[in-house]
Amino acid sequence: MSEKKLDSKIPEGPIQEKWDNHKFSTKLINPANKRKYKILVVGTGLAGSSAAATLSELGYKVEAFCIQDSPRRAHSIAAQGGINAAKNYTNDGDSIWRLFYDTVKGGDYRAREANVYRLAQVSANIIDQCAAQGVPFARDYGGYLANRSFGGAQVSRTFYARGQTGQQLLLGAYSSLQKEVSKGKIKVHTRCELVDVVTVDGRARGIITRDIVSGEFQKHAADAVLLCTGGYGNVYYLSTNAMASNASAAWRAYKKGAYFANPCFTQIHPTCIPVHGDHQSKLTLMSESLRNDGRVWVPKNKDDTRKPQDIPEDERDYYLERIYPSFGNLVPRDVASRNAKAQVDLGKGVGETGVAVYLDFKDAIERDGKDAIEARYGNLFEMYQRITDDDPYVVPMRIYPAVHYTMGGLWVDYNLMTTVPGLFALGEANFSDHGANRLGASALMQGLADGYFVIPYTIGGFFAENTPDGLDENHPAFEEALNESKSIFEKLLSVNGTTPVDHFHRELGKIMWEYVGMGRDQEGLKKAIEEIPQLRKKFWSDVKIPGEGNQINVELEKAARVADFLELGELMARDALDRNESCGGHFREESQTPENEALRNDEDYCHVSAWEFKGVDNSPEKHKEELNFEYVKLSQRSYK
Amino acid sequence: MSNNNMNLNLKIWRQPKKSAPGKMVDYKVSDISPDMSFLEMLDVLNIQLVEKGEDPVVFDHDCREGICGMCSLMINGQAHGPEDRTTTCQLHMRKFRDGDTIVVEPWRAKAFPVLKDLMVDRTAFDEIISAGGFISVNTGNAPDANAIPISKENADLSMDAAACIGCGACVASCKNASAMLFVSAKVSQFSLLPQGKVESSERAVNMVNKMDELGFGNCTNEAECEASCPKGISISNIARMNREYTVGSITGK
Ligand SMILES: Cc1cc2nc3c(=O)[nH]c(=O)nc-3n(C[C@H](O)[C@H](O)[C@H](O)COP(=O)(O)OP(=O)(O)OC[C@H]3O[C@@H](n4cnc5c(N)ncnc54)[C@H](O)[C@@H]3O)c2cc1C
Ligand code: FES
Numbered sequence: 001m002s003e004k005k006l007d008s009k010i011p012e013g014p015i016q017e018k019w020d021n022h023k024f025s026t027k028l029i030n031p032a033n034k035r036k037y038k039i040l041v042v043g044t045g046l047a048g049s050s051a052a053a054t055l056s057e058l059g060y061k062v063e064a065f066c067i068q069d070s071p072r073r074a075h076s077i078a079a080q081g082g083i084n085a086a087k088n089y090t091n092d093g094d095s096i097w098r099l100f101y102d103t104v105k106g107g108d109y110r111a112r113e114a115n116v117y118r119l120a121q122v123s124a125n126i127i128d129q130c131a132a133q134g135v136p137f138a139r140d141y142g143g144y145l146a147n148r149s150f151g152g153a154q155v156s157r158t159f160y161a162r163g164q165t166g167q168q169l170l171l172g173a174y175s176s177l178q179k180e181v182s183k184g185k186i187k188v189h190t191r192c193e194l195v196d197v198v199t200v201d202g203r204a205r206g207i208i209t210r211d212i213v214s215g216e217f218q219k220h221a222a223d224a225v226l227l228c229t230g231g232y233g234n235v236y237y238l239s240t241n242a243m244a245s246n247a248s249a250a251w252r253a254y255k256k257g258a259y260f261a262n263p264c265f266t267q268i269h270p271t272c273i274p275v276h277g278d279h280q281s282k283l284t285l286m287s288e289s290l291r292n293d294g295r296v297w298v299p300k301n302k303d304d305t306r307k308p309q310d311i312p313e314d315e316r317d318y319y320l321e322r323i324y325p326s327f328g329n330l331v332p333r334d335v336a337s338r339n340a341k342a343q344v345d346l347g348k349g350v351g352e353t354g355v356a357v358y359l360d361f362k363d364a365i366e367r368d369g370k371d372a373i374e375a376r377y378g379n380l381f382e383m384y385q386r387i388t389d390d391d392p393y394v395v396p397m398r399i400y401p402a403v404h405y406t407m408g409g410l411w412v413d414y415n416l417m418t419t420v421p422g423l424f425a426l427g428e429a430n431f432s433d434h435g436a437n438r439l440g441a442s443a444l445m446q447g448l449a450d451g452y453f454v455i456p457y458t459i460g461g462f463f464a465e466n467t468p469d470g471l472d473e474n475h476p477a478f479e480e481a482l483n484e485s486k487s488i489f490e491k492l493l494s495v496n497g498t499t500p501v502d503h504f505h506r507e508l509g510k511i512m513w514e515y516v517g518m519g520r521d522q523e524g525l526k527k528a529i530e531e532i533p534q535l536r537k538k539f540w541s542d543v544k545i546p547g548e549g550n551q552i553n554v555e556l557e558k559a560a561r562v563a564d565f566l567e568l569g570e571l572m573a574r575d576a577l578d579r580n581e582s583c584g585g586h587f588r589e590e591s592q593t594p595e596n597e598a599l600r601n602d603e604d605y606c607h608v609s610a611w612e613f614k615g616v617d618n619s620p621e622k623h624k625e626e627l628n629f630e631y632v633k634l635s636q637r638s639y640k
Numbered sequence: 641m642s643n644n645n646m647n648l649n650l651k652i653w654r655q656p657k658k659s660a661p662g663k664m665v666d667y668k669v670s671d672i673s674p675d676m677s678f679l680e681m682l683d684v685l686n687i688q689l690v691e692k693g694e695d696p697v698v699f700d701h702d703c704r705e706g707i708c709g710m711c712s713l714m715i716n717g718q719a720h721g722p723e724d725r726t727t728t729c730q731l732h733m734r735k736f737r738d739g740d741t742i743v744v745e746p747w748r749a750k751a752f753p754v755l756k757d758l759m760v761d762r763t764a765f766d767e768i769i770s771a772g773g774f775i776s777v778n779t780g781n782a783p784d785a786n787a788i789p790i791s792k793e794n795a796d797l798s799m800d801a802a803a804c805i806g807c808g809a810c811v812a813s814c815k816n817a818s819a820m821l822f823v824s825a826k827v828s829q830f831s832l833l834p835q836g837k838v839e840s841s842e843r844a845v846n847m848v849n850k851m852d853e854l855g856f857g858n859c860t861n862e863a864e865c866e867a868s869c870p871k872g873i874s875i876s877n878i879a880r881m882n883r884e885y886t887v888g889s890i891t892g893k
Contacts, residue, residue, distance in 0.1 A: 072709070073807060078707050130780065131835070136829065139791075143789030178774055181770045182771065456779070544690060
């Protein structure tokens with residue numbers, strides 16, 4: 001295995017000064033010259049919309065792409081709970097330093113310190129920017145912004161807009177995007193999917209897209225490409241992600257030379273509505289903010305089939321409060337999820353399937369009144385009732401962990417550039433800031449930090465060294481990539497087998513959940529590495545896709561994404577097998593403390609694993625970026 | 641098959657593409673659990689069709705949580721179906737009975753042409769937003785978020801309006817195919833906030849003019865839009881917008 005060092009380009013100097021120094025020393029592009037550079041922004045979620053709008057404001061030529069019929073519908077819209085920022089409006093001891101510290105610790109010491117510090121630094125500006133755009137954040141009676149607390153933190157630093165924070169932040173970024181569209185400065189391609197990244201002499205020079213309505217393949221040349229295409233949680237089939245969320249853009253980039261970092265770092269969110277049947281198409285998150293007031297419990301006795309209201313107090317086990325007295329129900333997600341699974345494994349699970357735990361609001365309702373609880377969580381309670389037909393004001397919610405977020409993603413340096421020059425990755429698509437576990441309300445923060453405040457500076461540094469050279473779509477690399485993409489879609493259509501795409505996706509999901517899910521061990525991971533390629537082979541010989549490619553063909557779209565998931569799943573299992581330690585969301589059964597907490601191995605694994613593609617049926621090559629913790633001392637996480 | 645599961649008759653609009661004529665086609669699905677969502681029921685139908693080598697029914701959807709605004713569907717003549725304040729993706733089959741016949745059609749409006757089957761083109765909404773549905777602030781210009789206090793009442797009213805998911809049910813359920821509720825929600829959200837107040841009347845005029853230009857109809861106070869809105873957006877927003885519009889037209893802004 002090669003030990004080639006990846007250059008993370010972390011600026012010199014004390015951590016508090018790195019970003020300012022870097023901004024100062026990065027070369028500027030003269031305003032008149034900016035319009036000569038063209039940037040393709042793929043994805044219009046928080047990361048993509050904010051980047052596209054800001055870069056256009058600066059004067060660059062921007063084109064944006066998304067799968068949905070409007071940029072406003074990107075998956076970011078579904079975020080509920082809130083966005084963190086180190087404003088310390090609540091005067092409870094928050095600071096940039098504390099947010100930085102909480103994030104490094106929450107990520108179980110597998111994130112790059114310099115990036116995390118920058119994230120904490122720009123977090124406050126995000127809230128300012130969003131308020132100026134007309135995002136209707138929750139306010140108190142004095143007219144000032146309200147905050148709530150989230151898991152993994154002991155301060156209240158989370159800003160929110162009812163239970164629709166992602167929606168409001170995205171609509172803010174989308175309105176900025178449309179503002180630039182109205183000036184004719186951004187062109188948006190909706191229902192248009194990236195199918196390949198085009199490289200010339202190793203540098204990203206454009207993309208190939210497929211128009212979802214006409215089936216047409218198109219070439220787009222540019223000076224830089226930004227992938228803001230979200231996470232890959234749907235590799236598990238069932239997740240809280242939207243149906244179209246996918247890994248394909250990142251995966252095609254990986255195949256073109258971008259390294260994929262920490263693919264096995266996935267987040268299983270503790271509070272989701274449990275699975276109810278075979279036809280279930282997705283899982284619904286119940287925001288983590290509910291853990292502010294809800295108490296998690298299971299019956300003390302195994303196989304207790306009584307209704308929750310019939311189980312007396314002294315026969316309930318509020319296990320999070322018992323095991324983690326100082327954080328209680330607000331332990332980080334990975335800890336909460338693992339503990340729920342442990343209770344279910346002990347036979348104490350509740351509900352029809354026995355695969356759930358209770359989240360109970362009885363005490364909060366008695367303490368604060370039903371109205372107060374409704375004001376805080378009304379829309380979530382309504383959603384829960386609509387789905388389950390149970391009234392959470394009366395009976396406790398049943399919840400269970402579900403796949404939610406992927407910390408892994410394309411490896412990027414401090415400038416958010418991948419290992420392919422000119423190709424950048426922002427938002428959930430990159431691996432950068434959350435280490436092995438993301439804290440609640442930090443993904444929205446990171447997406448907007450990347451788009452509004454980081455890339456506008458760092459891309460200038462790249463352009464200063466790479467001035468426009470007139471290369472356009474006529475370069476033969478575009479024709480070659482276009483034909484390659486076309487042939488993949490033609491190949492999919494030509495299989496003409498007997499089994500619908502969803503079947504393969506569901507099967508892959510089962511393998512992933514079973515062996516690369518909440519608890520992983522060597523034996524299971526080896527099984528996954530054996531079974532996934534077999535399933536992939538079956539897919540390519542038996543998938544059935546009716547219809548043609550030159551029209552709307554939903555099955556074909558799905559098939560192309562599932563084909564990529566079938567390769568990515570294997571890489572995730574390989575990465576999980578290679579990382580023989582537990583950290584954050586990656587729990588190796590072989591590596592735990594006597595109290596069953598994740599046990600890190602800093603000696604051997606204090607690094608980022610960045611994988612290089614070597615062919616679909618060959619083992620990928622691992623590269624290491626060593627992580628140095630100069631400011632937050634490496635220590636075993638404790639939330640007790 | 642568990643006792644509560646249902647057999648249903650479906651009548652679904654099929655149209656191969658924008659320029660081709662469409663028609664209603666009958667289908668049957670069986671063993672539908674009351675806990676399934678409406679879209680999961682359509683997934684079952686589509687798997688059946690794919691297995692037979694037929695073209696599955698195309699419909700828009702993404703989040704399946706009632707927030708992205710992607711799903712649409714006229715179900716038995718009602719936008720998003722029979723349940724109040726509920727998007728199609730959050731509608732569950734327990735609202736139907738064994739043996740029911742369910743009629744499923746796309747949004748119908750001149751400004752929302754059908755692309756295929758139940759999928760329509762709503763890019764007109766994006767065009768309306770780019771006509772003025774924003775506050776003209778560039779990144780980097782913002783003062784501290786707490787520099788301008790906003791009364792809780794106004795912030796809450798603004799949020800009520802901002803909850804619009806842009807699905808287009810208001811247009812689909814209006815006999816004039818007017819987009820007034822959609823436009824007024826955006827105008828209201830901003831006019832209730834000091835940051836948005838500055839451009840308020842100009843915004844109303846620009847957005848309304850754009851709406852007219854794109855072929856949406858006039859508002860004749862039918863209030864069907866409010867009744868069908870899955871997010872409960874109030875028609876009082878339309879009155880607020882009309883005030884801004886009047887000021888805007890008089891002052892020529
Ligand atoms: C239910 C839910 C609730 C959440 N709640 C919170 C919360 O309260 N706080 C928090 O901080 N985080 C939360 N998160 C996480 C957070 O929402 C996401 O991590 C974040 O929004 C991702 O933003 P993004 O811009 O990176 O990508 P996305 O918003 O996922 O956008 C991806 C974009 O890429 C486009 N795209 C993808 N592939 C292609 C392609 N091949 N070609 C063209 N376009 C493509 C899509 O169309 C879309 O526009 C939540 C997540 C979920 C699932
Ligand atoms: S699919 Fe998103 S609102 Fe229905």
